[in-house]
Amino acid sequence: MHIPPYYKKESWQRFFAGTFFGGIIAFIVFIYMYGQLYENWVEENINLRARVNELETNNKVLEENKKEADKQSQQQLSIDEITISIQNLKELKLEKDSLMKHQLEQAIKEEIIHIIGQDVQSVADNYQLLISTIENKTYKIDNLSEFTYSATVNRLFLTPSFVQIHVELSISK
DSSP states (O other): OOOOOOSHHHHHHHHHHHHHHHHHHHHHHHHHHHHHHHHHHHHHHHHHHHHHHHHHHHHHHHHHHHHHHHHHOOOBBBOOOOEESSSTTTTTOOOOOHHHHHHHHHHHHHHHHGGGGGBHHHHHHHHHHHHHHHTTTOOOOOOTOOOOEEEEEEEEEOOOEEEEEEEEEEEEE
């Protein structure tokens, strides 16, 4: 039995070349879509892990403070949550880099995590100390980054259950 020589016909050569290049293009599209999906999954995973760590830390601090408050048997209003909002993300070109934004917010929160569970009145009396704690620290994210950031507090909101801080960051090399 003889196999016909399709490779000699121009129409078959076009078909095989089209199939080959179509396969390559399909593979490139598949890799791109998989990369985007994986990147979104990693970002979501990092955010969820950070949220879990934050909640565990808050829970631990609140449990310790509850024990202290039970010893004192005073029912005062205490701070349960800290919210950081960075105002100038567009100037720093970080509005699309949510990982860097999240790491900067976490670094600022770690500086003032000790206020969770404290009496709102005592934090309100010492708000200047809280502001200077944030502003006097330089924040470096990852050892690979050449930038360090310094924060300036624009607004500080104290409510009976949470503290909301609006900061502006500036880059210092």
